[in-house]
Amino acid sequence: MKIRNLIKRRNKKAKLYHVYVALYHGDLTELISTGQRIALKEWNEAERAPKDHNSEVSKGIEKVRANLQRAIRRLEADEKPVTPFTLKQEYTTSLKQKEEKQQQQDRHDKASLTSISSLIDQWIKKGLDNYQPSTKKVVITSIKMFKEYLKVTGQPRLERKELTPETITAYARYLEVKRKLKDSTHGKKMKHLRWFLKYMKFDSSQIKDIKIRTIKPGERNIIHLTATELTSLEAVDVSYSVEMQKAKDMFLLGCYTGLRVSDLKRITKHHIVNGAITMTLKKNRTEVSIPLLAQTKAILERYEYEAPKISEQQVNDSIKKVCSKADIDKQIFFKSVKGGVLIEKLYPKHEKITTHCAGKTFISLAGERWGLTPTDIAAIVGKDIKTVLGYYLKPNIEVAKQKMIASENRAKMKAS
Numbered sequence: 001m002k003i004r005n006l007i008k009r010r011n012k013k014a015k016l017y018h019v020y021v022a023l024y025h026g027d028l029t030e031l032i033s034t035g036q037r038i039a040l041k042e043w044n045e046a047e048r049a050p051k052d053h054n055s056e057v058s059k060g061i062e063k064v065r066a067n068l069q070r071a072i073r074r075l076e077a078d079e080k081p082v083t084p085f086t087l088k089q090e091y092t093t094s095l096k097q098k099e100e101k102q103q104q105q106d107r108h109d110k111a112s113l114t115s116i117s118s119l120i121d122q123w124i125k126k127g128l129d130n131y132q133p134s135t136k137k138v139v140i141t142s143i144k145m146f147k148e149y150l151k152v153t154g155q156p157r158l159e160r161k162e163l164t165p166e167t168i169t170a171y172a173r174y175l176e177v178k179r180k181l182k183d184s185t186h187g188k189k190m191k192h193l194r195w196f197l198k199y200m201k202f203d204s205s206q207i208k209d210i211k212i213r214t215i216k217p218g219e220r221n222i223i224h225l226t227a228t229e230l231t232s233l234e235a236v237d238v239s240y241s242v243e244m245q246k247a248k249d250m251f252l253l254g255c256y257t258g259l260r261v262s263d264l265k266r267i268t269k270h271h272i273v274n275g276a277i278t279m280t281l282k283k284n285r286t287e288v289s290i291p292l293l294a295q296t297k298a299i300l301e302r303y304e305y306e307a308p309k310i311s312e313q314q315v316n317d318s319i320k321k322v323c324s325k326a327d328i329d330k331q332i333f334f335k336s337v338k339g340g341v342l343i344e345k346l347y348p349k350h351e352k353i354t355t356h357c358a359g360k361t362f363i364s365l366a367g368e369r370w371g372l373t374p375t376d377i378a379a380i381v382g383k384d385i386k387t388v389l390g391y392y393l394k395p396n397i398e399v400a401k402q403k404m405i406a407s408e409n410r411a412k413m414k415a416s
Contacts (some may be wrong), residue, residue, distance in 0.1 A: 001025040001082060003068065005048045007038060015039065019057055021064045024085035030084035032068070032091060036060040116158045116234060119200050120147045127199050132282065134262060142192035149174055165206050168193070172211070174338060181293055185338040187213040213340075223352055224360040229328045229366060230255060234295075236326040246308035247318035249299045253307060254358025256296040258366075258381035259288075261315065261355045264307040272305065286382035316354045323350035363388060 002024040017036040023030040035366040036057040042050055050057045065352035071090040075082050120143055126138045149171050149248055158167070175181045175189055190212050197207050208308075225233065234252065253264050262282050271279050276289045292300075300306070329348040336343045363381065366372040378385045 001084065001087070003065065006031075006053070007040075007043055019061060021061065021068065023068075023087055026083050030088040032064055032088060034060040067095070069306035070094075114160050115156075116150060116160060116163060116200075117147055117156060119160065120144070120196065123196055123199050134282075138188070139192045139195065142189045143196050145175075145179075145189060145197040146171060146193055146196070160200060163202065165209065168197075168206075168210060180338070183340070185214040185410050190248060213337075222296065222360060222364075222383045223332070223334075223349070223357050224364040225255065225328065225353075225357065227365055229323075229326070229349075230361060230365065232326040232328060233323060238322055238325065241318075243310065243314060244318045244322050246310040248322045249302070250308050250310055250315050251319045251322075251353075251355065251358050253296060253299055254355060255361045255365075256293050256299075257290045258359050258377075260359060261288045261307075261312045267300065267305070267307050269305045281382045284382065288380065290380055312355055319353050319355070320350050323353045324348075326350075328353070 004022045004024065006020050006022050008020065009017050016039055019034045020031045021034060023032070034057075038050060038057050042052065042055075042057075044051045048252060049061070052058065065278055068091055071087055071094060072082055074094075075086060075090055078084060108340070123143065124140055125315070128139060131139060150156055153174075155167075164297065171193070172186070172190060175186050181189065190210055194207055194210055194212070195212075198204075200235055224235040233248070236248070238248055239354065250261065250264065254261065257264070257277060258282065262280075263279065266282070271277050272292060273289070276291050278287070278289045280287045303309075328350045331346050332349045332352065333344040333345050336345075336350055358383075359381065363377055366377045366380070367374075372380070374388050378388045381388070
């Protein structure tokens with residue numbers, strides 16, 4: 001097979017000729033364009049080459065011929081026939097693969113040059129659609145804190161390729177030392193950062209190395225009302241304040257149903273089926289059916305079978321005042337963990353009451369009020385039994401001790 005250079009005009013009026021490398025074998029011919037053009041006066045027909053051997057046209061021809069030689073060697077190594085057609089096919093395929101590889105590299109390089117701040121904005125705008133609205137809100141707050149950190153440390157335009165594990169470690173330190181976050185909050189911020197890094201395709205092995213601070217079950221604050229305190233809350237009169245009354249009613253609905261505020265707000269008449277509140281929980285998509293107690297019904301009737309129109313933050317602000325008026329002011333230890341160190345401080349109980357305490361009150365009193373087992377409670381509130389036992393039901397040491405003593409006394413009486 002012969003390999004020659006040639007030039008051709010696309011039309012008779014064209015002043016420049018297109019330059020090709022031609023493959024000949026018998027009566028078979030294939031042309032490969034060099035992408036170059038040349039004037040006839042600059043072409044040496046005897047040598048079938050440009051007169052200027054250092055010109056761009058000469059370089060273009062040599063590049064094609066060098067690639068053809070590599071293609072020939074590949075065909076021979078694979079024991080394939082070398083013909084004008086197979087050689088052109090091998091050459092074209094190889095060239096296409098190189099172009100695709102370069103395009104991928106270009107895209108990667110371009111992505112690496114994108115600033116972290118712009119990627120954060122992109123994630124907030126397009127990357128959080130699969131999250132629940134409440135989760136999305138918390139994640140946005142977290143990742144904006146990382147963006148703020150880059151700004152205050154003089155790195156507002158930090159590029160993706162410049163982000164290192166050292167930067168992430170410094171951010172974790174910033175959250176602990178400068179922002180003085182508790183370990184539980186610190187852990188959430190770093191967890192959300194992990195999600196963002198995964199979105200921007202950061203090194204997965206380095207993402208795994210990011211330490212997430214967690215709180216052990218024994219370090220959590222399980223704050224709930226006792227039966228006596230619940231009775232006091234029910235009895236306190238705050239009807240003179242619309243907001244305080246709504247906060248009280250919303251909190252009591254949580255105590256009577258175990259539902260979160262986000263689910264309480266969704267209640268309509270359609271959710272009351274066969275004397276029970278039946279709905280699918282927002283957070284875990286679990287279907288629940290909670291008996292409509294007399295107290296629950298009385299509150300819902302006041303609001304035409306809907307929860308009071310009040311925000312969760314307003315409930316959290318006002319319920320503390322309501323509980324204070326109900327004399328729920330027993331001193332309690334409130335736990336926090338910073339840098340792995342457990343810190344306990346005394347507070348009047350009403351100062352630490354939030355909407356979350358309502359669900360915990362339902363769970364903690366369910367056994368005493370209705371004789372429910374942990375399994376029964378899990379079924380009612382739509383949580384798994386491990387969560388109920390690990391994070392909500394606080395073991396009653398005194399009750400356990402009394403059971404042991406009573407059992408011992410019964411045994412002694414039988415013996416005598």
